[in-house]
Amino acid sequence: MAKHLTRRSFVKTAAVAGSAFAAAPAIGRAGTSANEKIGACIVGVNGRGNSHISAYLSDERTEIRAIVDVDEEVGNNRCEQIEKKQGLRPKFYTDMRKAFEDDSINIVSTATPNHWHALTGIWAMQAGKDAYVEKPVCHNVHEGTALIAAARKYNRMCQVGTQCRSSRAVKDAVAFIQAGGIGTCNFARGLCYKRRASIGALGDYPIPSNVNFDMWSGPAQFTDPRLTRQKFHYDWHWQRMYGNGDLGNQGPHQTDIARWGLGVDTHPNAILTYGGRLGYQAERKDPNYVDAGDTGNTEVSIYDYGEKCMVFETRGLNVDDSADDEINKLFASTKGNKIGVIFYGSDGYVVQLSYGHCVAYDKEFNVTKEFKGGEDHFGNFISACQSRKMEDLNADVREGHLSAAVSHLGNISYYMGESNKVSVEDLQSVLKGVKSLDDNLATLDRTVKHLEKNGVDLQKYPIALGAQLEFDPEKELFTNNSDANQYLTREYRAPYICPTADKV
Ligand SMILES: NC(=O)c1ccc[n+]([C@@H]2O[C@H](COP(=O)([O-])OP(=O)(O)OC[C@H]3O[C@@H](n4cnc5c(N)ncnc54)[C@H](O)[C@@H]3O)[C@@H](O)[C@H]2O)c1
Known part of the structure; x- marks a missing residue:
């Protein structure tokens, strides 16, 4: 390291x-x-x-x-x-x-x-x-x-x-996992099944007169007078120049808990994301509709940490009944959105359901323990x-960096491959060869069913297969794709230049 x-x-x-x-x-x-x-x-x-x-x-x-x-x-x-x-x-x-x-x-x-x-x-x-x-x-x-x-x-x-680092429930659940409460645990799945409607059509919109847009844009490119989204505040989350999609919005809470519970104290060695910004044509009943966002709203990101593994699933379309039986059982107490982490142990599961509530299950999905309560972060x-x-x-900050990086590395894989649209069959054959502790094909199958249920025509709007990236956690560089390294930083705009670590 x-x-x-x-x-x-x-x-x-x-x-x-x-x-x-x-x-x-x-x-x-x-x-x-x-x-x-x-x-x-x-x-x-x-x-x-x-x-x-x-x-x-x-x-x-x-x-x-x-x-x-x-x-x-x-x-x-x-x-x-x-x-x-x-x-x-x-x-x-x-x-x-x-x-x-x-x-x-x-x-x-x-x-x-x-x-x-x-x-x-x-x-x-x-x-x-x-x-x-x-x-x-x-x-x-x-x-x-x-x-x-x-x-x-x-x-x-x-x-x-x-x-969640200050949540009593999560602290106790992590301690339980690390004490062997669910046997050996090397795999965690983060879920952000969180409905996000289209943010409106890509277009030209006025910048509110009460905002200093130069300073708002700061280290990002200055696009004045062009604002391409309707709503000024908040919706920047779905434009990659400013935000990081839900993988980098809700994601860092869950990737942080997943890393913590697994005891992973470094970056992943290999990353692959597949997905897209899908379904808004069906939502708007307009085949030519172009939403103003450019981050993925549906993504599966696979992270290899050597002996440990994390998968993060992002879903922004309607998430009612979108899970499979196992996930439905583990999230039985929640309806609609499913946001949390599932730890898979040899003897059972621990599920983080919310800020102040985690539940342990045995292999038959019986609740064996509950963890509750929060604290003041x-x-x-x-x-x-x-x-x-x-x-x-x-x-x-070091924990925050490692957890934010999970999202960034996942998004980089997606950005590098977003024009590489593939059939479900091609995805299946690629995923068979991707190292993971997940059942890659079952996760893909669940994702495809979810998209189809939301009216996505995968022939017309296929899923993008991101780049399979290898990463050196010590040097913080991709080792098999030098083009991907440009996404580890950005071109800054003076005077809003974020210094490099050696120049702070
Ligand atoms: N920890 C959590 O649970 C949690 C919850 C929600 C949001 N967040 C995070 O909080 C951040 C803000 O989210 P939000 O939903 O409030 O966004 P927002 O767009 O509603 O608010 C951002 C505010 O920052 C202001 N701003 C922009 N550039 C500025 C600058 N250079 N100097 C001073 N002010 C500036 C904007 O004018 C706006 O008022 C995000 O990064 C989000 O990820 C965290």
Whole structure:
């Protein structure tokens, strides 16, 4: 494993950096005394950022002193809302760099779109702040490595928004698996069977006048005045320039739990995704309909970790009755969407059903144990900011990087092969030769039935077979496809350039 990914070397680097940056306004040093509140700055406050606001408002240790959003309307509304509850109105900024100059800010908590995550975290930590960064912690693999390097270099706490790491239910379920509760367990399946309707036709739409679109676009290409999706906020998730599809949206929660439960502490060696953005012509009853999204809405991603294996299934079409018998039994308590992780053991299964609920089954699908309860992920971040011990973080940035990378590597396989449309028979013959602990053909069969049930004509709109990629987890490079390496980073747009790990 690469030096920058080794846990021991992180701790060592952190210790060295601690002395080098003693002058930074860290909690417990120049920034706050024991009686003083921790000053919070929240960046990106439309949807998820509002949950960040609620968390810091309800934690007695914190005070929200700054809000940053490039949508002035959203930002000012949130300041209003915070003032009512907190008494103090936070300062409002549209440029995060200005907010990070403020010495009364100790922590930065960010819920911007994905293409901004790593750069926001890096700028915040360079300015001496601790950072809570939403999942996926980066938009591409190299950004994640750079974010880790920044956390270690500046001796900052960097927590990732994979809140299941603080769930009592998931912690107990993982401990149960690792203690042999379901026998030997080498295989996990993540499910994101989550209905996502079309985001509207690809077109030319106005950019809202209250948004600074240059800054919203940030490290991504600047397409002004062209917006190709109808809805400005949120739907960027399904445009790869900014988002990572549901494999990189819901996915990092489940790939993180799967990796954790399996005890996998590295990247996969081999990756294959097949799928497509399918079914919206049938949904809109228009054979020529082109949806504005360009990420896969139906994907099966297979990850080989040597002795362990993970499969992630993404489905965005109607997911009612779309599973097979086994999955239906394991998710018997849920209807419609099925979002979770199944661990397959020699003696039974453990299923993560939700944030605070996991269930163990024997081989006959009888419930043998239940795990329930949650904890405060934001509170855990604040506690670690106070203790200054990275080990106290439930979701240190390195975990976030490895889990986000699962999604990115899966998407790269898809992007590399998206024009390689194949028949189901061809897919079957390829999948027979792909190393996996899954029954590859059964998963394909289930996926095909799901698509057909949703009116997808697979002759006219065939599934794409992604590239079969081999990856060097230490070097973080593909070894059998040099073209794929371009997707591990992006072309940045000055001044929004995410530095490489050696330049943070
Ligand atoms: N942990 C979770 O369970 C969870 C849940 C939902 C969303 N999320 C994550 O939160 C993030 C935000 O999701 P959302 O649904 O709130 O998206 P959103 O589009 O609704 O909100 C993003 C906000 O960020 C603002 N923004 C964009 N660029 C900015 C910049 N440079 N500086 C300041 N503000 C900027 C936008 O104007 C908008 O107000 C996503 O990365 C998503 O993956 C996490």
